[in-house]
Amino acid sequence: MIPTAKLHDSAGLLTRFAVPLLLLVLAGWAVIEPPARWALLVLVPLLAIAVLDFFQTHHTLRRNYPLLARVRWIMEDLRPFARAYIVEGDLDGRPFNHDERALVYARAKGALDAHPFGTELDVYSDEYDWLAHSIAPNAAAPEQWRLRIGNDQCAQPYDSALLNISAMSFGALSANAIMALNNGARQGGFAHDTGEGGLSRHHRTFGGDLIWELGSGYFGACVEGGTFDAGRFAETASIDQVKMVEIKLSQGAKPGHGGVLPGAKVTAEIAEARGVTIGKDCISPPAHSAFSTPRGMIEWAAQLRELSGGKPVGIKLCIGQRHEFLAICKAMLETGITLDFVVIDGAEGGTGAAPVELSNSVGTPLREGLIFARNALVGTGLKDKVKLGASGKVHSGAGMAMNFALGADWCNAARGFMFALGCVQSMKCHTDTCPTGVATQDPTRQRGLVVPDKAARVASFQKHTLMGLREIVVAMGLDNPWQIAPHHLMQRLNSARSNPVDRIYSFLEPGALLADAHSTSLGRDWAMAQTGSFRPAAV
Numbered sequence: 001m002i003p004t005a006k007l008h009d010s011a012g013l014l015t016r017f018a019v020p021l022l023l024l025v026l027a028g029w030a031v032i033e034p035p036a037r038w039a040l041l042v043l044v045p046l047l048a049i050a051v052l053d054f055f056q057t058h059h060t061l062r063r064n065y066p067l068l069a070r071v072r073w074i075m076e077d078l079r080p081f082a083r084a085y086i087v088e089g090d091l092d093g094r095p096f097n098h099d100e101r102a103l104v105y106a107r108a109k110g111a112l113d114a115h116p117f118g119t120e121l122d123v124y125s126d127e128y129d130w131l132a133h134s135i136a137p138n139a140a141a142p143e144q145w146r147l148r149i150g151n152d153q154c155a156q157p158y159d160s161a162l163l164n165i166s167a168m169s170f171g172a173l174s175a176n177a178i179m180a181l182n183n184g185a186r187q188g189g190f191a192h193d194t195g196e197g198g199l200s201r202h203h204r205t206f207g208g209d210l211i212w213e214l215g216s217g218y219f220g221a222c223v224e225g226g227t228f229d230a231g232r233f234a235e236t237a238s239i240d241q242v243k244m245v246e247i248k249l250s251q252g253a254k255p256g257h258g259g260v261l262p263g264a265k266v267t268a269e270i271a272e273a274r275g276v277t278i279g280k281d282c283i284s285p286p287a288h289s290a291f292s293t294p295r296g297m298i299e300w301a302a303q304l305r306e307l308s309g310g311k312p313v314g315i316k317l318c319i320g321q322r323h324e325f326l327a328i329c330k331a332m333l334e335t336g337i338t339l340d341f342v343v344i345d346g347a348e349g350g351t352g353a354a355p356v357e358l359s360n361s362v363g364t365p366l367r368e369g370l371i372f373a374r375n376a377l378v379g380t381g382l383k384d385k386v387k388l389g390a391s392g393k394v395h396s397g398a399g400m401a402m403n404f405a406l407g408a409d410w411c412n413a414a415r416g417f418m419f420a421l422g423c424v425q426s427m428k429c430h431t432d433t434c435p436t437g438v439a440t441q442d443p444t445r446q447r448g449l450v451v452p453d454k455a456a457r458v459a460s461f462q463k464h465t466l467m468g469l470r471e472i473v474v475a476m477g478l479d480n481p482w483q484i485a486p487h488h489l490m491q492r493l494n495s496a497r498s499n500p501v502d503r504i505y506s507f508l509e510p511g512a513l514l515a516d517a518h519s520t521s522l523g524r525d526w527a528m529a530q531t532g533s534f535r536p537a538a539v
Contacts, residue, residue: 046067049067049070050066050067051066053066053067053069053070054066080426080427081426084098084424084425090120091120091121091127093425095348095350095393095415095425096393096395096415096425099115100395100396101424101425103395103396104420105419105420107464107465107468108419108420108457108458108460108461109457109460110460110464124492125492125495126493126494128492129402129491129492130489130490131398131402131405131489131490132489133475133476133477134475134476134477134478135477136477137476138476138478139474141470141473141474141478141479141480142480143470144466144470145162145481146159146160147160147161147162147387147409147410148160149244149312149314149340149341149410150311150312150340151340151385152385153302153305153338154310154312154313155309155310155311156308156310156311156312157340158209158243158244158311158312160191160243160244160410161189161191161410161462161466162400162410162466162469162481163190163394163400163410163412163413163462163465163469164190164191164192164411164413165181165185165190165191165193165412165417165458166193166349166391166394166414166417167194167195167196167211167213167248167251167412167414168181168195168414168418169194169196169197170194170195170197170198170202170203170270170273171197171261171270171274171441172195172429173438174434174438174439174440174445174446174449175200175269175441175446176446176449176450176451177418177437177439177449178200178202179205179206179451179455180421180449180451180454180455180458181208181421181455182203182204182205182207182210183205183206183208183452183455183458184208184417184420184454184456184459184462185208185458185459186206186207186209187455187456187458188459188463189209190209191208191211192208192209192210192211193210193211193213194212194213196213196214196215196217196219196248196284197219197270197273197274198219198273198274199212199220199236199239199242200272200273201269201272201273202273204239204241207241208241209241209243210239210242210243211243211244211245212236212242212244212245212246213245213246213247213248213316214245214247214248215248215284216288216289217274217282217283217285218233218290219273219274219275219276219282220232220233220274220275221233222275224277226283226285226289228289228290230303230307232275233307233308234307237308237309238308238309242308242311243311243312244312244313244314244340244341245313245314246313246315246341246343247288247297247300247304247313247314247315247316248315248316248317249288249315249316250316250317250318250345250363251318251345251349251350252318252345252346252347252348252349252350252363252391252392253347253349253350253358254359254362255317255318255320255358255362255363256286256320257286257355261281261282261284263279263280263281263282265441266278266279266280266281266282267441293331293531293532293533294324294327294330294331294529294531294532294533294534295331295335295531297315297328297331298328298331298332298335298337298339299335299337301313301314301315301337301339302335312340312341313339313340314340314341314342314343314386314387315339315341315342315343316342316345316389316391317342317343317344318344318345318346318349318363318364318369319344319363319364319372319373320362320363320364321536322372322525323525323526323529323536324529324534325373325376326376326513326522326526326528326529327529327530327533327534329376329377329380329382329513329529330380330529330530330531332380332386333380333382334531338382338386339386340385340386340387341386341387341388341389342373342377342386342387342389343389343390343391344366344369344370344373344389344390344391344392344408345366345369345391346364346366346367346369346390346391346392346393347359347362347363347364347365347369347392348365349366349391349392349414365392366390366391366392366393366403368505369392370388370390370403370406370407370408371406371407371501371507372522373407374406374407374408375506375508375520375521375522376513376522378407378507378508378510378512379508379509379510379511379512379513379514379522380511380513380514381510381514383407383510387409387410388407388408389408389412390406390408390410390411390412391411391412391413391414393415394411394412394413394416395415395465396465397465397466397467397468397469397470397471397472398472399411400465400469401469401473401481401484402489405484405485405486405488405489405501406486406489416465417461418438418439420454420460420461421438421449421454421457422436422437422438422449422457423436423438423439424436433445436449437449469481485502486502486507487500487501487502489501491504506520506521508520508521508522513526527539
């Protein structure tokens with residue numbers, strides 16, 4: 001497709017010559033033979049465009065190569081599709097390659113997901129990590145597991161599935177996509193994170209379990225101007241369908257970045273979900289206004305837990321400056337208030353659009369971020385109380401098992417579930433022209449996404465991915481995925497060497513930061529952490 005602005009540019013010029021063109025076509029139509037008349041209808045407008053290109057002064061290529069230069073625009077638009085379907089190999093595509101997408105599609109459809117003739121990965125390159133299996137597989141392992149989230153300060157703990165739908169807002173996703181995800185979550189008995197865009201009526205249509213995410217805009221729990229409103233929060237948090245509350249501090253795709261939804265895009269449905277005014281700019285600030293210090297954040301989390309009737313409350317973040325997360329751990333120790341969970345989002349995550357500088361150059365990848373968060377919680381003696389979730393390009397049982405090896409208690413997935421809905425990775429999420437109706441508000445495009453059909457696929461993908469996780473647990477001779485340890489995961493250093501990850505990364509012993517922080521790899525960051533400010537203390 002030719003870009004809209006460029007089409008408008010050409011159309012504006014052509015209107016100046018509409019009457020002469022029409023007269024030329026009519027004159028030619030009268031004097032030439034019928035077979036040539038149809039050629040005239042095509043060639044005359046093309047000739048007019050070529051003349052306009054030759055005399056315009058805005059685009060060099062069009063001026064030097066009239067008409068022909070416009071082919072470049074067409075090729076630019078077709079390039080992603082041509083690469084995906086013609087040029088790329090099975091392992092070349094990004095952010096998800098063909099094989100990764102095919103695995104999700106197969107599991108969503110309940111089709112055969114086996115692969116013939118061995119792995120296509122180069123097992124002597126850094127693209128191959130592996131889990132150590134056992135000579136004595138444990139076929140007696142349970143068919144499935146649940147995780148209780150909620151410590152002794154929580155009155156309504158939640159028994160969570162080990163794979164849930166990660167945060168994706170209504171507005172970023174279509175109404176049909178939200179309903180299909182929630183219906184699938186209900187069918188499969190797992191949870192659906194609302195994203196920071198508020199709890200819409202589409203989230204409630206089918207009654208699937210919800211994790212209500214609160215970002216810095218406090219959508220659905222704010223007054224005019226974006227200030228947190230305790231009364232509105234309590235009203236929504238008391239809904240039985242809401243099982244947990246998640247405070248979003250940052251996300252992998254654009255950590256530390258707010259956003260503005262222009263007023264023109266704030267429809268009645270979006271305004272209803274977010275609790276804002278129709279047609280007015282909807283602002284999500286970079287930072288929270290409900291707190292400004294680690295201690296303040298922990299005290300606010302305790303307030304949310306009380307207002308919700310004792311439901312689990314936690315935080316989601318992409319690890320950035322490490323002393324800040326350690327300051328949160330110090331605040332938990334100092335106040336005696338403990339979060340129920342922490343979700344680590346990796347820099348490789350992201351479902352919508354983000355500034356390229358942030359998505360390409362800011363934020364810690366999931367592996368390093370997860371290990372750091374695990375060390376912080378274990379080192380402060382908090383890991384038994386604070387459950388640790390992992391989110392960032394999760395799409396398979398093997399990926400889940402590797403996250404468990406690094407300290408995760410459960411996993412969330414976003415793009416994997418988008419593929420289950422029918423997403424084809426067209427990279428049009430931010431243009432409102434998603435061809436599969438997943439990431440668009442265009443009703444004609446949404447029509448193609450049939451909610452009952454896609455809901456079944458969402459449930460099927462989650463079910464078969466957990467079956468894949470169980471197969472790995474069985475092959476490793478273990479009783480459950482929480483027994484997968486760092487030494488079970490091998491990482492290649494080069495074509496000739498590999499090591500267990502606990503020989504590559506530092507894994508702290510319980511209480512190590514409290515006993516002797518300076519002797520650990522986090523000593524400097526621990527010294528910089530202070531509960532009265534997110535800024536580093538002088539060391």
